[in-house]
Amino acid sequence: MGAEHAHTLTFRKNLADAYWSAGRTDEAIEQFERILADRERVLGDDHPDTVKSRENLAHAYTNNMKAAGLYERILADRERLLGAEHPDTLRCRDNLASAYFWSGRRRDAVRMFKQILADRERLLGDEHPDTLESRRTLYHYGWGVRDT
Template sequence: MSIFDKQGIPRWLLQQTNTSQLDFDDALTPLLSFSLVRTEIETQALTMHRLGSILALSAVFPSGDYSTWEQCRVLLPHLKEMVGYRIEDKEGLEKQADSASKAGWYLLLIGEYTAAEGMFRLSLDTREKVLGVEHPDTLTSVSNLGSVLERQGKYEEAEAMHRRALEGYEKVLGREHPRTLTSVYHLAFLFHQKRDYSAAVGLYQRAYDGYVKVLGVEHPTAIACFRHYESALQNREA
């Protein structure tokens, strides 16, 4: 079905002469149940519903963290096809953006930075159009794009993204929200990478104080932030 036009696909075109009606219906039933196709009863034709494919794949594509890498590897070729679909349905666009964001995170973690950047840009462009420039999910795409630009040594572009994310989170979520604090942390790490240790120390301090208040002193993120703070402080004083 995928090689034909998505609408008005004649049933007889799909059903081979040596395939019984029962076998054909059995093969068609799962596609109908998952809303991947629908029947045009009056014309005895079928329509392939790309939104169903998008929703199904978005639901199963994992977070991209290490434990899910094998599953991500298997699903990635299908997701690349899916994010290339041109759709206008708001729900479908949101799921496209979400899937692209997950795929981008996976690609970033395995070191495929150029491909990750493409996924994050797609996610950002879609979320800006569908959700608006200040929606928290849009700002997450901004932050993710900043992180992959940083990994590629594109520090000026990365700083612009991290600052945009931080300003947006502060406005929408407040200065002490965990997402805001993580954005501060990302900006601090960027300055650390640039060896601007004074700027890094101040931002690490702000992020750490916020993490302790919101998450607790023993939270892994608070501990990691403090270690980065100590490293930047030692380099500044060296």
């Protein structure tokens, strides 16, 4: 197969997930960074597996200031490749809002959570699980945060 074969890259991603689950955060991040670099080189920036690898790394950076910047790039990729209303794009906006919240940009996060909820209500309806989750998230994160 080889180091850059799709199956090998998937195995390495699974290994990074195992590191993450075991609390070996630094090793997980290192592995996610290497996988992303390999996928960018082998598949290109816009390949779905590359974008997903970028998202895996951003998730690993969740409590790190790097997460928001990476999610901003992922969101731009998702909007360009899938459109602004695609479920993966909406999920990415939600992840970016969470990254903003945890990096101290709470007002920006609450504004985004409100917009995501409005979009999901319009696109999916009031009772869709993603809409209900957005409502819960806005309540949870928006508590005590004024967005004006």
